[in-house]
Structures are given as structure tokens and as C-alpha cells.
Amino acid sequence: MSSITDDQLRTLYRTLLVFATVGVVILAIGLVEFAYFERPGQSSGARVHIAGVYQFDPESKQPVGPDRSQFPRTEEFAAVVDWSSLPSTLVVDARWYDSFGSIQGQVGPATPRELATHSVIPVEVPQGLHYVLPGRYTFVVERLQDGVPVEVLGRRFVVVERS
Amino acid sequence: MITTTTPPAADPQSRLRPRRYGIAFAIAALVVLALIGSSILNYVYLDTIPGRASLYGLLAVALITLGTFILVRAFNRDRAMRRKHLIRAGVLIGLGVLLWLLVIDVFLFTQSAGPGVAAICALACLPTTAFGLFVVRRMDRNHKEPWRLVLVAAAWGAIVATSLVVWGETIWEGSAQHALVPGPGLDTSLAFMAGILEEIAKGLAVLLLFLVMRNEFDDVVDGIVYGAAVGLGFNFLESISYMTNLYSVFAPEGAGGLAAGIQWYGRQVLGLFFGHATYTAFIGAGVGIARQLPSVRQKVLAIVAGFVIAISGHFSWDAWATIFPIQNTLFGLVEIHLRTLIMTGPFTAGVIALLLFGIRYEGQNLLDQMRKEAATGHGAILSQEVPILASPWQRLKQRLQAFSRAGLRGYLQVSRLQTAQLDLAMERWHRERKEIDTPLEAEQQLRERVMQLRHWVAA
Numbered sequence: 243m244s245s246i247t248d249d250q251l252r253t254l255y256r257t258l259l260v261f262a263t264v265g266v267v268i269l270a271i272g273l274v275e276f277a278y279f280e281r282p283g284q285s286s287g288a289r290v291h292i293a294g295v296y297q298f299d300p301e302s303k304q305p306v307g308p309d310r311s312q313f314p315r316t317e318e319f320a321a322v323v324d325w326s327s328l329p330s331t332l333v334v335d336a337r338w339y340d341s342f343g344s345i346q347g348q349v350g351p352a353t354p355r356e357l358a359t360h361s362v363i364p365v366e367v368p369q370g371l372h373y374v375l376p377g378r379y380t381f382v383v384e385r386l387q388d389g390v391p392v393e394v395l396g397r398r399f400v401v402v403e404r405s
Numbered sequence: 406m407i408t409t410t411t412p413p414a415a416d417p418q419s420r421l422r423p424r425r426y427g428i429a430f431a432i433a434a435l436v437v438l439a440l441i442g443s444s445i446l447n448y449v450y451l452d453t454i455p456g457r458a459s460l461y462g463l464l465a466v467a468l469i470t471l472g473t474f475i476l477v478r479a480f481n482r483d484r485a486m487r488r489k490h491l492i493r494a495g496v497l498i499g500l501g502v503l504l505w506l507l508v509i510d511v512f513l514f515t516q517s518a519g520p521g522v523a524a525i526c527a528l529a530c531l532p533t534t535a536f537g538l539f540v541v542r543r544m545d546r547n548h549k550e551p552w553r554l555v556l557v558a559a560a561w562g563a564i565v566a567t568s569l570v571v572w573g574e575t576i577w578e579g580s581a582q583h584a585l586v587p588g589p590g591l592d593t594s595l596a597f598m599a600g601i602l603e604e605i606a607k608g609l610a611v612l613l614l615f616l617v618m619r620n621e622f623d624d625v626v627d628g629i630v631y632g633a634a635v636g637l638g639f640n641f642l643e644s645i646s647y648m649t650n651l652y653s654v655f656a657p658e659g660a661g662g663l664a665a666g667i668q669w670y671g672r673q674v675l676g677l678f679f680g681h682a683t684y685t686a687f688i689g690a691g692v693g694i695a696r697q698l699p700s701v702r703q704k705v706l707a708i709v710a711g712f713v714i715a716i717s718g719h720f721s722w723d724a725w726a727t728i729f730p731i732q733n734t735l736f737g738l739v740e741i742h743l744r745t746l747i748m749t750g751p752f753t754a755g756v757i758a759l760l761l762f763g764i765r766y767e768g769q770n771l772l773d774q775m776r777k778e779a780a781t782g783h784g785a786i787l788s789q790e791v792p793i794l795a796s797p798w799q800r801l802k803q804r805l806q807a808f809s810r811a812g813l814r815g816y817l818q819v820s821r822l823q824t825a826q827l828d829l830a831m832e833r834w835h836r837e838r839k840e841i842d843t844p845l846e847a848e849q850q851l852r853e854r855v856m857q858l859r860h861w862v863a864a
Binding site (some may be wrong): 250251253254255258259261262264265266268270272275276278279280315337339343371372373375376377380382384391392393394396397399405 | 582585587588589590591594596597610625653654657658687691697703706707710711714716717721733755758759762763765766769812
């Protein structure tokens with residue numbers, strides 16, 4: 243094997259290792275980011291009581307019918323939260339996420355007492371659309387610290403059918 | 406275990422061949438077990454539609470796997486046996502593809518968007534993916550890979566790799582959605598999921614090609630070609646999946662075609678070379694460099710490095726692409742392109758740098774071997790042919806001259822002669838570096854083939 247060949251192969255190998263080092267740095271930044279948003283030791287012990295998810299009447303702004311976990315896309319729906327089940331010192335919010343991870347309805351952040359008049363949290367129809375998008379929706383009540391959600395106090399999943 | 410051959414192999418002490426076949430067999434067995442387990446679990450626990458598709462699709466995956474194995478091995482056999490094996494492989498692959506398409510259409514896409522939409526999406530992705538494969542194969546300017554292996558790599562990416570990740574991603578995603586705070590933390594977790602699972606599933610194809618078809622896996626350039634081909638195959642099926650899904654989501658709003666079209670542009674035009682093709686090309690580069698490194702430690706490190714770069718590139722796109730806000734205005738169109746360029750561009754530039762250096766490295770060594778072969782006086786490569794063979798443009802010029810003299814037949818004959826001469830130079834290069842187990846007889850056979858082709862060209 244000639245020394246030129248060895249040098250060239252070594253250059254390729256080392257270049258690959260340099261790229262891999264950059265890759266390790268990227269993955270490490272990802273881990274730091276994950277740890278920042280998923281802070282360890284953030285369990286307050288509090289649990290929110292989510293009364294249920296119901297069909298929502300946009301006229302009366304009230305829930306209708308029984309608690310359900312599946313809806314046709316033509317129906318609007320809302321979660322009903324019992325804010326009194328939470329300690330009043332916490333700062334919380336409630337959000338609906340669609341299957342693309344976009345927020346489709348929110349109340350808060352505020353203390354549970356301030357949110358007492360917002361016990362019904364409907365899913366919002368995206369701007370420019372006639373119906374909610376089909377897919378899996380996630381409703382969460384979160385505890386916030388320094389403006390960052392750090393703990394999920396309650397969670398519900400709802401499926402919106404395609405047809 | 407083969408330790409001695411007659412005539413002697415380039416590296417008579419090499420025990421790599423039986424060992425690597427054992428590794429390949431173990432990986433293949435693990436893949437098959439994972440597919441079976443995944444399919445059964447999908448059927449039992451997941452939504453029934455993809456569950457059924459996964460279970461019934463298992464037979465198609467098995468047929469294609471067996472067919473491709475027979476296909477790639479067929480070319481190592483003599484002419485009489487080759488034909489028989491090619492027919493067997495063709496029948497198995499054909500059955501597998503038909504069954505797979507049937508399963509996909511009937512159980513998966515039909516339920517969301519209908520078979521017509523699924524077919525249109527597949528047809529829309531076919532020419533762009535074919536173009537991608539054509540370009541990727543052409544990148545290997547000195548010694549092009551056989552189409553059958555490039556297509557096998559793409560088929561693995563499209564069918565096997567996508568099937569492998571279904572269950573792993575479902576468990577990860579389901580667990581994360583039940584345990585993590587929605588938002589950036591969950592997004593980061595899902596980006597790790599996609600990067601790790603998808604790149605491992607795609608990278609296994611490159612690794613198996615390296616272990617089973619070492620004669621067609623020469624160096625870093627070949628690795629990049631095979632890796633990119635796997636990525637293009639994966640991107641093909643993922644594009645169809647996203648297009649049909651978004652079509653069905655937005656069709657009731659009258660925007661199904663637009664949503665599918667945007668996905669097609671993003672994945673099959675803008676992201677054709679920037680996404681999966683780039684990531685898996687890094688895995689191929691790692692395996693290709695490992696192919697020529699002397700020590701096992703360096704080989705392992707190079708392969709791991711390739712995987713790390715691929716995973717980090719994939720992760721960074723999935724985790725941080727949303728940092729670039731895309732405005733809902735005309736300028737948003739520019740922003741979409743800028744985002745891809747800024748996020749994935751550096752990775753693509755990196756793989757292009759490795760490719761260019763690899764082509765230069767390969768070219769210089771082939772030139773060296775051609776000079777040495779010409780100096781032997783065997784007549785397989787003449788000294789006046791060396792500068793022509795060393796330059797892709799000169800080779801093309803020579804083929805075009807043959808075309809003007811003798812038409813397509815002349816063009817093809819010269820093309821075959823040039824390929825055989827480059828094969829001989831490549832064989833000599835690997836033999837000199839003790840990177841092959843095949844006996845010297847193989848080199849002499851290549852030389853005789855060149856002489857035979859030269860005779861036809863002259864005639």
C-alpha cells in the first residue's frame with residue numbers, strides 16, 4: 243500500500259470522525275434541550291380532575307351529551323375541568339393539541355381560582371377551515387414555572403374521525 | 406472456514422469472509438424476527454387497518470427479501486445457473502411487489518384517501534425518485550454500481566426499512582405522549598425517535614450489502630451511492646404515505662390536492678437529495694471507508710461515526726426545523742427553501758465533500774493500477790488507453806466515436822470494454838491492498854474477458 247493512499251484514506255477517515263464529533267455535539271444539545279423542557283424532579287403531587295370531553299354547542303357555549311373519546315369532524319367538542327381540584331398557589335394552563343402538535347385552544351396561564359370561570363375549554367376550528375382536522379387530539383392541564391410548562395397535571399386523548 | 410484457496414487468494418490468512426457472512430446472517434435473522442414480532446403486535450394492539458396491512462404485508466416482505474437475496478447472488482454464478490436463479494428471483498420479487506401493493510392499497514391508503522389517490526401519489530413520486538436514483542448512480546464516475554444492487558438498496562429503503570420502524574416508533578411515540586409535557590420536550594423526544602430508529606432501519610441495508618456483496622462495495626463512493634439509494638427508497642414510500650394522509654385530512658375542506666401537492670414538492674423536489682438521501686449516504690460513507698481500513702477497531706469506529714452523523718442530521722431537522730417560522734405570505738415560499746438549505750444544506754455539503762474526495766482518491770488509485778497493468782504487457786490495458794480510461798469525459802468521447810462509427814452496438818461494446826478494464830483495475834487495487842478474498846484466478850478471468858471484448862470491438 244503506498245503512503246499516498248494511506249494518507250488519503252486517513253484524511254477520509256478523520257474527516258468522517260470530525261463530522262461525527264459535530265454530530266455528537268448536536269445530539270448533546272438535543273439532550274440538554276430535552277432536559278430543559280422535561281425537568282427532572284418536577285412532580286408537585288397535584289392531579290387535576292378532568293370531568294370529561296363533550297360535544298360543544300358553539301351557540302350556547304356549553305357542553306352537550308355524554309363524556310366521549312371519539313367525535314366526527316363535523317362536531318365541535320370541549321373538555322370540562324374542575325379547577326377546584328387543584329391547589330390555588332399553582333400557575334396552570336390548559337391546552338388542546340392536534341395531531342400535528344399545533345395548539346388548537348387554550349386557557350391560562352393563571353391560578354386555578356382565576357380560571358374558575360373557564361371550566362369549559364373548546365377545541366378551536368383552525369382559521370380558514372370549516373371543521374376541526376381529523377386525527378388524535380391531546381388535552382393537557384399543565385403546571386408552569388417561569389412561563390415554561392414543567393408538569394402535566396391531567397391528560398385526555400380524543401380521536402376525530404376522518405369521515 | 407476457508408483459510409486456503411487454489412490458486413492463492415490475495416489475503417490467504419483472511420477469515421473475514423466466513424465471519425462476515427455469519428454477521429450478515431445474524432443481522433438478517435434479527436430483521437426477520439423484528440418484522441414478525443412487529444407485525445403480530447401491530448395486529449393485536451394497533452389500529453386494525455395498519456395492523457392488518459402490517460400482518461398481511463409480512464408475506465410480501467418475506468417474498469421480496471428472499472427474491473432480492475437470490476437476485477444479488479445470481480450474478481456470482483455461472484451462466485447456466487444464473488438464468489435459473491434470475492427467473493426464480495424475478496417471480497418472487499414480482500409476487501412480493503404485487504402483494505405489497507395490494508395490501509397497501511386495500512388496507513392502508515384506500516381507507517384514508519382511496520386507491521385512485523394512492524396510485525396518483527405513487528405515480529407522481531416515481532419519476533422524481535427514478536431521477537434521484539439515476540443521479541446518485543451517475544455520481545460514481547469511475548466505476549458505476551450495477552443497477553440491480555442500486556434498486557435492491559432502494560427497495561429495502563421503501564419496503565423493509567419502513568416496515569421495520571412501524572412498531573418501534575409506535576411504542577416510542579405512544580409512551581412519550583402519555584408521559585411527557587407536550588411542546589418542545591416531546592418534539593425533541595420524537596426527533597430522537599425518528600433519527601435513531603429510521604436511520605438504523607435504513608443503515609442495516611447498507612451494512613448487509615457491505616457484508617454480502619463485498620465485491621460490488623469498493624470504497625466510500627460506493628457506500629455513498631448505496632446509502633443515498635436506500636434513502637431515496639425510504640423517501641419514496643414516506644412521501645406517498647404523507648401525501649395520501651394529508652389528502653384525506655384536507656379533502657373535505659376542498660384542499661386535499663393542494664396539501665398532497667405541497668408534500669410532493671417538499672419531499673420529492675426540495676427534499677429529494679437533502680433529506681433521507683443525505684442522512685443514509687453518511688451511513689454508506691462510514692461503511693465504505695470501513696471497507697478499506699486495516700484494523701477492526703477503525704472499521705467499527707467508521708461505521709458508528711456514519712450512523713452518528715446520519716442520526717444527528719435527521720434529529721436536527723425534525724427537532725429544530727420549526728425554529729424557522731414560515732410566514733403565511735408569498736415570502737413564505739422563499740423561507741421554506743431557505744429553511745431546507747440552512748438546516749440540511751451543511752450535511753449535504755459534507756456528504757458531497759466526502760464524495761468528491763472519494764472520487765479523487767478512487768480515480769488516482771485506479772490510474773495507478775491501470776499504469777501497472779499496462780506495464781505488465783498482458784494487453785488487457787494498453788498504455789495509450791490509460792489517459793482515456795482515467796477520464797470520464799474521454800471515455801464518453803470514445804464511446805460517442807464508436808457510436809458514430811458503428812451505432813448503438815458499437816457504443817455498447819466500447820462501454821462494456823471500458824467497464825471490464827475498470828473492473829480489472831479495481832480488482833488489482835483491492836488485491837494490492839489485501840482487501841479481497843477471491844483467488845488470483847479471478848483477476849486472470851477479468852483479463853481474459855477484457856481481451857475477448859477487445860476482440861469484439863476490433864471486429
